[in-house]
Amino acid sequence: MDADTRLQLRLPDGRLILMPVQRLRPILSTLIELYDPEGPLGGQQGSKGRLRLSRVHAAQLAELEAADPALRWRGGESVREWGRRLRDFQGLEPIAPPAGLTVELRPYQRQGLDWLQFLRAYGLGGVLADDMGLGKTVQTLAHLLIEKESERADRPSLVVAPTSLLFNWRREAERFVPALRVLSLHGAARHARFASIPEHDLVLTTYPLLPRDLEALAACEFHLLILDEAQNIKNPRSKAAQAARALNARHRLCLTGTPMENHLGELWSLLDFLMPELLGDERRFRRLFRVPIERYGDEVRQDELRRRVAPFLLRRTKEAVASELPPKSEIIREVPLADDQRDLYETLRLALHEKVREEVARKGLARSGIIILDALLKLRQVCCDPRLVSLESARRVKGSAKLDLLMTLLPDLLAEGRRVLLFSQFTSMLALIEEKLMNNGLRQDEDFVKLTGRTRNRDRPVDRFQAGEVPLFLISLKAGGTGLNLTAADTVIHYDPWWNPAAERQATDRAHRIGQDKPVFVYKLLTEGTVEQRVADLQARKQALADAMLAGGGAASGVLSPADLDLLFAPLSED
Template identity: 40%
Template sequence: MKVSPEKPFQIIYSLFSHEFLGLLFESFVVQLDEKGRLSFAHQNISHVNAPEFSSGLDETDFKLIKWMDDMQQEAIVKKFDTKKLKPKEYLRKIYDPKTENKVVQELIEHKLESLRAKVLENLKGKRFFEMGNDGNPIWREINIMPEKAAVLFHFRRNEDNTHYFPTIKYRDAPLEWQYRNAYLICHEPAWLVVDYNLYSFKKGVDGKKLQPFLNKKFIVIPRKVEDQYYKKFVTQLVASFDVYAKGFDIKVERSLPRPVLSLSDLPSSPKTDLFGNKLEEEEEDKIVFDLQFQYGDYAFRSEEKASNNVELEQIGDNYIFHKVIRDLDKEKSYGDYLKDLGLPVKHARYSICKSKAFGWINAYKDNLEEMGIRIQQAPTQKGKRYFIGHANISVEVKENIDWFDVHAVIRFGSFEIPFNKIRRLLLQGKTEFELPNGEIAVIPNSWFVNYSEMFAFMEEHEHDSSQQSLVLKKHHIALAQELQTGNLLKLKLSQKLEKLRNFNQIEDYDLPLTFKGVLRPYQKAGYNWMRFLNEFRFGGCLADDMGLGKTVQTLALLAHEKEQHPETTSLLVMPTSLIYNWELEARKFTPKLKILTYTGSQRIKDISRFAKYDLVLTSYGITRMDVDLLKGFYFNYVILDESQAIKNPGSIIAKAVNELTCRQRLILTGTPVENGTMDLWSQMNFINRGLLGNQNMFKKQFLLPIEKKNDQDKAAKLHAMIKPFILRRLKSQVATDLPEKVINVKYSTMTPEQEKAYEEVKGYYREKIVKEMSIPGMKNQQFALLRGLTQLRQLANHPRLTDKDYTGDSGKMEDVTHMIESTVSEGHKVLVFSQFVRHLAIVKEYLEKENIKYAYLDGTTKDRQAQVQSFQQNDEVKIFLISLKAGGVGLNLTKAEYVFLLDPWWNPAVEAQAIDRAHRIGQENKVIIYKFISRNTVEEKIMALQERKMALAGELISTEESFMKSLSKEDVEALLD
């Protein structure tokens, strides 16, 4: 009969018996009469039509309906019937004794029990009925009892047997349930219907333990099977439920758990390949921590989660059940506490490396004792006993005249251990040693982490013939200060040396009177820093960004050295291409310095001459060749420019410069690290020998942890150690100290092949033009002169501009590519201008070979704006190649920080216009300009002529033609000389 959802109705749940599947539930809606009573009008409700009646259903009803749908025969059969039989036919086949399938029966029952348990747990507050034989769903109502009943299991042991039976109490009153047509709807857990009341039970009683007693008073256990029955069944029952016994004893232990942290050895095994060869070094042995809880005489591991544990003891004819009631919440709190301390032993045993294990114990022993957690060592086969007391290290570092004295006291409990013994063990990576009482002490891992570098850098020093002590070189001050900051040692420093901790506290030094220049504020700070290092005989690395004036800061220092030590000579080593630039800068800022340029195949190999000069300039190549000669002279300073040249410590040049003898060392570089951490070691070892230990030690202590394991702590410690000796200012950091634009001239030296090609063309035009200049009609020679000068300028850039078959190098191109590498590695954007498209093509070829992204613009470029946007907006595009004619107008390139002018132009106004492509309104960066000039070429002479003519005429030279007209015969001869 249809029920109208528009009229009053109620959902009810009904229990019926299926001939194969046992007790099942079904859901119905029943129409209510005018008095609100259930009528005979009802209909089945499923998840399909339930939404029609949603006005009378809640969320639980929808769940119950779905679960009841899932237990109907159609749904059950669908999951198991692969042959698509009719549900009744399939079930008959499965349950018929002749064709039955016990496995499928068990699977079906397991599924139904799970659904029954879910349904019954959610029926509270619902109306529940037994279904009549005629299918009436509201035949007899069952009351769902609001509280859980308790079961008490009884055992009465007598001479012949043991009687076993359960009793039930509801609200502390006995419940009559046997011989009353009671039945179980569900077994796991038990749900029992007695007198149309539905009971559930505390402690999740299994219905199978009640089923035998529905129509039986007790079960008899004969004496002959008593022992086995007590061990298997009664023990389990005593552990899980309330048991009343007569004829044997049940002793209950109720107490707070006492936590015990047990530790034992877990030897490591080496990893081997199929042939037994070792693949890796053996790992350090491990310690296993096992959290246990003591209740009286009984102990339980933390991962054993049974709330009650029972052990059976038999004394003669008597049985005693020892029941321990555990406080799992309290146990959990101890597990959580240890996890918070970094030892997650909550669910299982936990193993860690031995030194870490004892480091953890040493760090938290007081905390553990305060919490009442006892540490004990599990017995070992060899009888090995570990020291589990307090270990302490106390280190004091005092400043001496030329070094730091190191004093350390090390204690393991009451034993004081010699410092040198622990230091040797730490350096060897060993963790264990025997104490005088026979216990094995394990060095805490924190000592390895905190002190291994310091111990490695210490040296033995003899104060007198009878006493040896350990000292630390003064350039390890940063390491000592870092340990002091972490309260790992006491450090006593003079007030002056303390200033090295903070660069800003270094005092201001006067500039030498012979220095003819003005230092910007950051340059003056750099000069102060170098003077400070000089006082303490520390080496330094000036690593300012390209264009910030490393040269002028160094020259100011060298001018000071001339005033203080006029009898000494310093050596400056650099790439060959930089020597001329240094000569020019020294002439400009330190004219009083007597300079010897020690280069070329014609150099005089007499080092006694050096004493007559303040500064010797030489190249890395010459140093490599003449090292046996040069190391015989004691220099004041040895300074390396572009010191990344010695980044590979195994290279001949790195070995050569380290053989040079001097009072002080300094290096200059814009890129102290190009490839990896070893670059740093090589350069730091040059300026402060031993600062980072030897190569092997450095690899072990820093390189491998940093590069292979990304160890941030090691990286921080390395940074702290070298920080006082590296001064690096980025262009962005000193922007306020920079003028709007800084113009530098970069002089390049032609390669021998390039110079030969240049001289041939120069000779041809000199003979042709100068000879004919005396003939009237000189104006007719202007075209030939322009053509000749243009060709020479192209050769000064790169001979490939005039000869596509040329296979040699170009000095200028080497310098340009080197500086492009430097700026790109520092993350800067660069505009590269040339008036020769073929010159840009050579640069482009290099960029593509090196996979450096660039933008490009010449007169043939169609997508000008796209190229501009690419440079302006794409952070990966660092280089913009631009030809003079294409880049003259309409560009706004405000992202550029550097401008490279690859060749000088006749017209300085055009050059200025190119610079202004970067330096214009909207520019957020200070712009540094480099003009590349090849030495001893027409480029250098054009620049000198431009300056002279502009000064004389007081006007700009606007075109090539006007420039030509202004040239005298002497000018032309000078250009072609």
């Protein structure tokens, strides 16, 4: 029906008036949806045509008021006032960061904290959808600490995260909110820790373990239930999604840089987990929104959906907050070794450490540098991927925790439009990454390019990346660590740690250099409790060690002390 069409309406006294369709459409659309018998409010109509509304639907009444200020309303003043406040949620009350927070929040992060507190005050759920690297974790931890310091959190909160990010949550909680008592439910020993859940402020688990541990977790009552990388429940029929919906919590929160990747149903799944009454069931959402928007391009429905979810979704892109970001942000991501990978590491470590001790006893530390470096190289290769190690037993190991972590990070970064440089010292590791990318549907020369010492035409992949034709550039240390100008990149990933920090800085400076007009995010991937992490710790105290690692055996042994050697070959932590 044309917007200029006028309808005849009969008044109670019998008179007829002409009413423009354009004025009636938003009113009828909202009322039809609210009274829809298949909707979430179906069957909740009281006597005399009255309707009981949930709080999230009060915003729809506020939308009607805003659409036509001339309308006269009778009754429902409190729910309409609540709806107006919800619709105008941008006017947030500034909240002071918690006293125990050990890091200063950037302005946009403080606004995020204000928004999280707004949701809590109104008893609402929400999706914090900031770009990767903007600090969703630290904003959430600050929110949790406020709840503890205000004594509202009289029970633990639960974070569900991908396995590869569990250690990152634990480490950031230790650094930024040390007052929170954190319990990690991971590994075979986790069952013995279930009884101590009520004694902690923050409990960490993973999506694969959630369905297996559901009986124990569903018996607990949580203050906040937080899903990190919440796109993991985009399929509402998955075991993880069903288990998450079965948990008991006062408040629910989703964290994801990609709330919708392929279709609107993924966004519905997140919001259905948070507040099932907001968008109705899946069939109704498809009828009212997905089909009109995706199939017919209905802009009215699209705008209505956008306004409906706006109060419950906060997204800031790196471009939007660029003025608040430093020129270069370094982010360390640590991940524990996979089970069989861990066994291989420990087996090799014991054998290699014994071999090194025998060599040092026979020749002395100063003359044992070559065998020390060879032993450390093998342990580093296990950390990157067991297939790098030239042993038959290593080829049988299936787990590669760091490669899994990379494959968790990369899709989100690319979905956000990031331009990524991925560095590794091992060309064989780049080949394994390339194979994994292609198995995931990415195409060489179309979705990514590679530069190693064997690349004949170096200019071609560089030019294609700089021209914006491909978003991902795989580069080996020797081939591309120096001399390249890659200012099209805004993200650098160091797959394996470079024990010479100067060389690492040179690689990072392929992107972070004169001519770069965007903030650069630098990700360093480390395996927890291994030689990688210990060398990184030693770098801070002993710069000469890092410089010597790439300078040859004699130089390395000249700066290594027996205590350093014991540290590098120390066993993995049992935690």
